[in-house]
Amino acid sequence: MGGCFSDIKGGKQGIGGTPQRPIEEAGGGPNDAVDLFYRSHGLHSLFTPLELSLVGSNLRDRDITSKSDPIAVVFAQKNDGKLEELGRTEVLLNTLNPVWINKITVAYQFEMVQKIIFHLYDVDTKYHNIPVKTLNLKDQDFLGEASCFLSEIVTKQSRSLTLNLHSKNRPGVSTNLGTLTVHAEETVASRSVVDVVFRCSKLENKELFSKSDPFLRISRIIESGGSVPICKTEVVDNNLNPIWKRLSLSMHQFGSKDNPLIIECFDFNSSGNHVLMGKLQKSVAQLEQLHKEKTGANFVLPSSNRAQEKVLKGQLFVDHFNEKKQFSFLDYISSGYELNFMVAVDFTGSNGDPRRPDSLHYIDPYGRLNSYQQAIREVGEVIQFYDSDKHFPAWGFGGRKPDGTVSHCFNLSGIETEFEVAGVEGIMAAYASALHNVSLAGPTLFGQVVDRAAQIASQSLSHHGNKYFVLLIITDGVLTDLQETKEALVKASDLPLSVLIVGVGNADFSQMEILDADKGIRLESSTGRVATRDIVQFVPMREVQRGQISVVQALLEELPGQFLSHVRSRDLKPCNFGGAQTFA
Amino acid sequence: MAKLYGTTSSRTVEITVISGENLRVDRRSIKKNAFVVVRPDGGSDFRMTEIDADGGSYPRWDKKFVLDLPAQAPAVSVEVYCKTAFGNRVVGVARVPVSDFSGAYVPETYLHFLSYRLRDQRGERNGIINISVRSKVPPARAYTYSASASVPTPASSVGVPVGKNNYGGGVVTGLPVLYAYH
Numbered sequence: 001m002g003g004c005f006s007d008i009k010g011g012k013q014g015i016g017g018t019p020q021r022p023i024e025e026a027g028g029g030p031n032d033a034v035d036l037f038y039r040s041h042g043l044h045s046l047f048t049p050l051e052l053s054l055v056g057s058n059l060r061d062r063d064i065t066s067k068s069d070p071i072a073v074v075f076a077q078k079n080d081g082k083l084e085e086l087g088r089t090e091v092l093l094n095t096l097n098p099v100w101i102n103k104i105t106v107a108y109q110f111e112m113v114q115k116i117i118f119h120l121y122d123v124d125t126k127y128h129n130i131p132v133k134t135l136n137l138k139d140q141d142f143l144g145e146a147s148c149f150l151s152e153i154v155t156k157q158s159r160s161l162t163l164n165l166h167s168k169n170r171p172g173v174s175t176n177l178g179t180l181t182v183h184a185e186e187t188v189a190s191r192s193v194v195d196v197v198f199r200c201s202k203l204e205n206k207e208l209f210s211k212s213d214p215f216l217r218i219s220r221i222i223e224s225g226g227s228v229p230i231c232k233t234e235v236v237d238n239n240l241n242p243i244w245k246r247l248s249l250s251m252h253q254f255g256s257k258d259n260p261l262i263i264e265c266f267d268f269n270s271s272g273n274h275v276l277m278g279k280l281q282k283s284v285a286q287l288e289q290l291h292k293e294k295t296g297a298n299f300v301l302p303s304s305n306r307a308q309e310k311v312l313k314g315q316l317f318v319d320h321f322n323e324k325k326q327f328s329f330l331d332y333i334s335s336g337y338e339l340n341f342m343v344a345v346d347f348t349g350s351n352g353d354p355r356r357p358d359s360l361h362y363i364d365p366y367g368r369l370n371s372y373q374q375a376i377r378e379v380g381e382v383i384q385f386y387d388s389d390k391h392f393p394a395w396g397f398g399g400r401k402p403d404g405t406v407s408h409c410f411n412l413s414g415i416e417t418e419f420e421v422a423g424v425e426g427i428m429a430a431y432a433s434a435l436h437n438v439s440l441a442g443p444t445l446f447g448q449v450v451d452r453a454a455q456i457a458s459q460s461l462s463h464h465g466n467k468y469f470v471l472l473i474i475t476d477g478v479l480t481d482l483q484e485t486k487e488a489l490v491k492a493s494d495l496p497l498s499v500l501i502v503g504v505g506n507a508d509f510s511q512m513e514i515l516d517a518d519k520g521i522r523l524e525s526s527t528g529r530v531a532t533r534d535i536v537q538f539v540p541m542r543e544v545q546r547g548q549i550s551v552v553q554a555l556l557e558e559l560p561g562q563f564l565s566h567v568r569s570r571d572l573k574p575c576n577f578g579g580a581q582t583f584a
Numbered sequence: 585m586a587k588l589y590g591t592t593s594s595r596t597v598e599i600t601v602i603s604g605e606n607l608r609v610d611r612r613s614i615k616k617n618a619f620v621v622v623r624p625d626g627g628s629d630f631r632m633t634e635i636d637a638d639g640g641s642y643p644r645w646d647k648k649f650v651l652d653l654p655a656q657a658p659a660v661s662v663e664v665y666c667k668t669a670f671g672n673r674v675v676g677v678a679r680v681p682v683s684d685f686s687g688a689y690v691p692e693t694y695l696h697f698l699s700y701r702l703r704d705q706r707g708e709r710n711g712i713i714n715i716s717v718r719s720k721v722p723p724a725r726a727y728t729y730s731a732s733a734s735v736p737t738p739a740s741s742v743g744v745p746v747g748k749n750n751y752g753g754g755v756v757t758g759l760p761v762l763y764a765y766h
Contacts, residue, residue, distance in 0.1 A: 458689035524701055
């Protein structure tokens with residue numbers, strides 16, 4: 001764990017609590033330690049586990065004397081087209097309308113287009129006593145297959161999708177093989193969040209010349225016996241009766257209210273060798289009890305002569321305890337919240353003459369996508385699922401229009417009154433035609449497209465409150481006026497808007513890193529207004545091409561968090577939330 | 585359109601002083617006792633928060649004020665002080681232009697979360713102050729933000745076509761136009 005506490009400035013901050021307000025989130029810095037922990041354990045901190053329940057209807061009958069004995073096998077289709085098995089249901093006997101009980105767990109990731117494929121088989125009677133995991137599927141009778149994108153299910157209010165089954169590799173050919181209904185549900189009851197304020201009294205001093213600098217670390221005991229740190233408080237300097245800031249623990253982190261948590265109090269040491277001042281074990285339910293009774297719990301120290309634990313004078317108190325519901329990204333999305341996609345493309349001269357193959361705007365006659373096309377397609381394909389009308393505003397900037405004027409926000413469609421185009425293919429077509437009609441010019445200014453996107457986001461507020469906007473800016477280079485862009489972004493930071501920036505080519509993108517306030521430095525306008533929250537995410541295309549994760553994943557992974565920071569700070573609830581969803 | 589509303593007479597706003605970040609006096613983080621004074625330009629009116637005794641240099645007040653802004657007030661000052669044994673020290677001041685929470689296409693009753701850099705008396709950068717501002721309007725003009733009605737306003741009032749009306753003879757400035765509907 002030493003690495004997590006390595007720099008003093010970062011190390012003294014609280015980490016891992018569920019952010020309350022965007023303001024605190026931006027101020028407190030990213031939860032690097034927690035993120036790193038999950039990643040190093042092969043988990044993505046932002047994935048949401050979903051359980052798929054499956055129901056078949058009017059399946060084909062393959063048995064002569066009785067009905068089929070169906071099983072469903074679920075696969076994820078990888079980018080290279082290969083199938084990876086995610087799980088199998090049980091075998092149901094003698095039915096053409098199976099309602100399987102076993103659920104298949106899938107990790108939903110917003111930033112990926114996840115194709116799921118379902119294969120249905122009739123399992124021959126002679127295999128019925130074999131565990132389903134070991135069944136050789138080749139030996140079974142094929143009943144049909146179906147596929148869908150995970151995002152298609154989660155954007156449905158019912159979170160259910162009914163698919164027509166078809167025979168192998170022949171989608172579209174309707175041979176009446178029946179249907180399969182897929183229902184997705186979040187596995188953990190992750191909506192619960194507990195706010196606590198911890199205080200300690202009479203901690204034992206561990207320092208020679210001053211008082212200790214205590215902080216708390218909270219870990220969850222996991223089934224295999226070990227413990228996983230879930231968060232830590234900030235460090236209170238030079239104090240043996242510290243009160244820490246409010247900490248938010250989500251059900252996601254602590255599992256269940258009865259799950260024991262280890263609470264350790266350390267004396268902060270800049271070397272990273274924090275000295276244990278005491279520890280104790282309490283579940284969230286027990287912490288609630290401490291708060292009700294206003295009593296303290298004594299810390300103990302593991303003693304050198306093994307079995308004995310030394311009970312300390314130092315006590316832990318819970319000054320504040322509040323349990324509340326927090327809605328997930330999928331709660332909002334399935335209730336009708338939308339992500340609306342907008343694109344702005346760089347038409348400045350530094351891209352190089354589009355007719356030359358070395359230009360960043362060169363359109364390959366053989367169809368190989370240039371970086372602009374790649375970024376539009378990849379980001380668009382993810383976000384379009386969350387946009388119901390699929391009409392996307394598309395602009396260019398830094399180009400000279402046919403009338404000879406240079407514009408920093410012109411419609412890619414080429415039509416003065418039409419800023420929207422239909423579908424991702426519509427953007428691709430508009431981009432290609434704009435390259436014919438608009439000549440590259442300069443300078444590089446983002447201000448106008450950001451302002452225009454902000455204006456659309458503002459106007460949507462008067463109609464419905466349930467839209468969130470995502471502006472993708474693709475650029476090859478250096479901003480002519482960084483401050484102009486900052487002003488526009490600071491103004492937009494209070495709106496339902498996120499800005500994704502993709503850098504193409506080999507320019508120096510260090511400016512973009514300033515706009516992307518990941519390092520905890522908030523954008524500031526010349527008048528002293530500071531961005532309410534971080535709305536910018538920047539990724540250079542070249543960096544991603546080398547690595548394994550795609551540009552899109554890197555770009556989109558912060559989006560659900562930015563969306564939540566907006567709706568939560570305003571206490572907006574998912575539309576029509578309250579009716580419990582049932583699924584038969 | 586929205587810009588025209590309320591600029592002619594005084595407006596009522598709800599300002600919540602949320603929190604401060606990294607507050608310093610004489611380049612040293614303050615230990616305790618920060619408080620805030622909110623003061624509209626061009627009036628003698630002001631409001632004051634309680635002293636936050638235990639938030640240190642990251643105080644939190646969550647204090648809501650309802651203020652009447654004079655018609656021509658261009659800004660509201662937010663002044664952060666620290667109570668010490670030697671009296672009240674100025675931590676820093678931020679000016680909040682009225683244009684940051686009015687006009688610019690957003691519905692008039694939109695809840696704005698705003699943050700500002702504080703400047704001390706010598707004009708040097710200090711910490712950050714976080715506030716929220718919502719303009720109060722007569723009920724007939726209120727708008728509901730989401731289907732869940734987090735803003736308790738009558739939904740029937742959404743989308744009153746003010747602009748299309750003719751008030752029986754030209755433009756009347758200085759009159760709260762919506763009273764024409766009652």
